[in-house]
Amino acid sequence: MARIAMLGAGFIGRFYADSLHGLRSRDRITSVYSRTENSAQKFAADYDVPFWTTDMDAAINRKDVDIVCISLPNNLHLPAVLACAKYKKAVMTTKPLGRNAKEGLQMLKAVEKAGIFAGYLEDLCYTPKFLKSLKTIQSGALGKILWARSRETHPGPHSDWFWDKNQSGGGAMLDLACHCVEIARNYIGKDVRPLEVMCWADTQVKPIDAEDHAIGLVRYASGAIGQFEVSWTFRGGLDLRDEVMGSEGTIWINNFLRTGFEMFLSGQGAGYVAEKAESSSGWIFPVGDEIHELGYNAMFTDMFDALDQGREPAETFYDGYVVNAILDAAYKSAQTRRWEPV
Incomplete structure (x- = not known):
């Protein structure tokens, strides 16, 4: 079972949640962060998530979180990844990795230095x-x-x-x-x-x-x-x-x-x-x-299998940086x- 912190409660976060909760059945979103209380509360109610917050660090730094899924606007990818590196939490983020290669490289170096799993959610x-x-x-x-x-x-x-x-x-x-x-x-x-x-x-x-x-x-x-x-x-x-x-x-x-x-x-x-x-x-x-x-479905299967097996997924932060x-x-x-x- 993978326990997931979802950062972002909008359109793509809901797409991800539908897949995560419907795919292997045993994987669950245990916390959700949104910039607005209404969105966080509604997402938590719709997907039976026990903890919601408007504090990003609070959503990530929890004992019941194994991996963080970033589904935020592009300008928030970097601070979210740096927070995951700070708390040594595995992370997977939606595309694009950064707004530019400078941000992408900063995120790639951060996860490598922290020694954490990092997957690039390139669904296509x-x-x-x-x-x-x-x-x-x-x-x-x-x-x-x-x-x-x-x-x-x-x-x-x-x-x-x-x-x-x-x-x-x-x-x-x-x-x-x-x-x-x-x-x-x-x-x-x-x-x-x-x-x-x-x-x-x-x-x-x-x-x-x-x-x-x-x-x-x-x-x-x-x-x-x-x-x-x-x-x-x-x-x-x-x-x-x-x-x-x-x-x-x-x-x-x-x-x-x-x-x-x-x-x-x-x-x-x-x-x-x-x-x-x-x-x-x-x-x-x-x-x-x-x-x-x-x-x-295939994307999250690869991410969780890679996490369980201690290998890199097919799409990594390095791939996101090259893009x-x-x-x-x-x-x-x-x-x-x-x-x-x-």
Whole structure:
């Protein structure tokens, strides 16, 4: 049994809680922290959590906490990780690791110095289709990987803090391309060094300071190209697609928007359909098991198995740091309009 402190009681914290309490059954959230009393109390009531607080340290430094799960805005990842290191608590954090590589490296060094378990919750590297594709690629069936493209687009984030660049650290690129970069990096090979990035980014629709649309190319030492396409301006729901081209084969994946499950409803609609769905009537595209299809169950299984077995999970703080470094180069390239080194 894993006893978990949940930091954050919002949208992603609830997604995590649904998976944590429903997956192995024996894992339980024993404390929850939120910046507001109402959110903390409601989360505790909804998930039968015995202790709630608006004091982050109080949520972490408890005898009934084995591991801390961070589901907070980006600007709070660093102080939360430093608190876990202070109290020698295992930690796993949502993406991105930091708002930039400097923060990511600070967190990586902190957990290494404290000697604590640290997992990077990159759920889209645990989806059923991703895991099957990665296994196929690692078997050599596609030959040499030449190009890996990943796309994530939707109408925009669900929480106000995403729109504040000081809290988020960036716009659609930091929010979404962190997924895409790590997906492509897995397909190309984590042992292959990313060398440089070329990126276009702009604010096309949203009334914000940060970018709402970006496209980037990452060149790797093997000669492979990783490509990301991200947007907060896409209408029609959440679009998650990957494509991999090798010298001996190709993989094409549609993870979410059009998966073969289609439904037409008139009148009042169906209520919640799927994450970022824009309509609950007419032709809609529900997801059979959203938590499973988005990789949460496999992700937490890997995290807890790794914790129990004393090994690293498939996605680590180092991976999160590399992603931050690639995205720092992407942001610089968007300004200089040149290839920028990682």
